[in-house]
Structures are given as structure tokens and as C-alpha cells.
Amino acid sequence: MNRIQSLLEDQARAHATPAVASARAGSAVSQLATRCAYFAPLHYESNYAYPLLVWLPGASDDERQLSRIMPHVSMRNFVAVAPRRTRSASSQKLAVSESLEVLQVAERQVFEAIELAQRRFRVSPQRIFLAGMAEGGSAALRVGLMNPQRFAGAASLGGPFPDGNRPLRLLDEARSLPLLLATGRASQRYDETRVCHDLRLLHTAGMSVTLRQYTCGDHLTTQMLADLNRWMMGVICPS
Numbered sequence: 001m002n003r004i005q006s007l008l009e010d011q012a013r014a015h016a017t018p019a020v021a022s023a024r025a026g027s028a029v030s031q032l033a034t035r036c037a038y039f040a041p042l043h044y045e046s047n048y049a050y051p052l053l054v055w056l057p058g059a060s061d062d063e064r065q066l067s068r069i070m071p072h073v074s075m076r077n078f079v080a081v082a083p084r085r086t087r088s089a090s091s092q093k094l095a096v097s098e099s100l101e102v103l104q105v106a107e108r109q110v111f112e113a114i115e116l117a118q119r120r121f122r123v124s125p126q127r128i129f130l131a132g133m134a135e136g137g138s139a140a141l142r143v144g145l146m147n148p149q150r151f152a153g154a155a156s157l158g159g160p161f162p163d164g165n166r167p168l169r170l171l172d173e174a175r176s177l178p179l180l181l182a183t184g185r186a187s188q189r190y191d192e193t194r195v196c197h198d199l200r201l202l203h204t205a206g207m208s209v210t211l212r213q214y215t216c217g218d219h220l221t222t223q224m225l226a227d228l229n230r231w232m233m234g235v236i237c238p239s
Helices: 009-013 063-073 090-097 100-120 135-146 192-204 222-236
Strands: 034-040 048-055 079-083 123-133 152-155 177-183 209-212
Touching: 034 063, 034 100, 048 063, 048 100, 048 222, 063 079, 063 090, 063 192, 063 222, 079 100, 079 152, 100 123, 100 135, 123 135, 123 222, 135 177, 152 222, 177 192, 177 222, 192 209
Parallel strands: 048 079, 048 123, 123 152, 152 177, 177 209
Antiparallel strands: 034 079
């Protein structure tokens, strides 16, 4: 199983430009926008409303990670956006903070990113997914649970279920939000004891949760990203 750190940069560069993303030309990540990075699918069709993936990187990465992960999620299925985190609304703070002010700032940052993506691309408002790695994954779960009716699903790749500030306070609405937890069996950040605790909590709460475990530690793998694609497509088009 390959580590995301060792992915060939050439594959991402082959589908990215340093300037503004060209939706008509195919997949490209724009670093020109000051607040977000964007990803346009290959052979973008302006008459089709695409699902949108909002990607939240972990504390050790930034929005440029989007260009590296999307070729391993899907080159065709999604428009994607990654907000540039601010110091006051970093994914790490959002993952662990009990401060309502921090949560509201970060929540606003996510919705601003969605609005910017909708200005550039045609996006289906009923098919907006949140996902992230490590602290970004915990943040994705938290923002999704704070706004369960705004998202089609939320996924955490290696990030624990958030605690503090009552993440399940909108439980009735949150039961309709599909969740994906992807964990490494040898993870120190999200060990099996906590995974089992969170899984019991979510099942007791009546949540719709899918758990995927991998023979790895705390690193992101290509298999996780491929499974993220399959999970989102399964939500969009249930078999």
C-alpha cells in the first residue's frame, strides 16, 4: 500500500496549472486565488451539476495538498476546493477546540470556499461532501455535524471523531448525514481503543457510519483516497 507522501508528483503536475483553473481545458488546480485551491475534473462539462468535495488538510499540510490527492480520488467525478486555513481557524484548532468563536470562524471559511467554487463551476447543492486528513478529517466531521442538512456526507481519513462543544447536539438531523471513518490499524493518532469507543457512540446515536481500516499507521494512502471516491459515489448513486 503506497504512502501519499511518495506519490509521483508528475501525475499531479500533468493535470495542474500554476494559473487560474480552466474548467473547459480539464483538471487544474488554481493557486492564483488567495483563499482557496480548486480542482476541475477532466473534460469539465458546464451543463452538468457536479458533486463538490471540500477538502480540509491536516495541521502539517495546506490547501495545495488538493492537487496531490485528487488524482487518486477521481479525475472525473468531482469538482473540489480546499480553503486556505487561517491561524484562528486552522483544522487543528477546529478539531479540538471547545471555543464557539473558533468553530464559527472555521465554519464560515468552509462555506466561503463552497461559494467561491460555485462561482467558478456548476455544482449540485445536494451533493456537497466534506473530507479531510488527520485534524482536517476531525474538522470535516465537526462542520458536517454542525450543518447536517447542508452536506451529502462527511469523511475523516485518520482523524478522530471530535469531542467537546457537543458535536452531536443536532442529533435528529445528523442521523441523515452519512459518515466515513478511515483509520490505520497501527495509528497512534487514532488508536483502535478510541475507534471502538467512537463506533459504539455513533451506533448508539443511530448515525449512518462506515468504517474502513487499513494496514498502516498515521499516513494517508492511495487506497484510502480510492475508497473515499467509492464511498461518495455510493452515497450519490446507491446500488
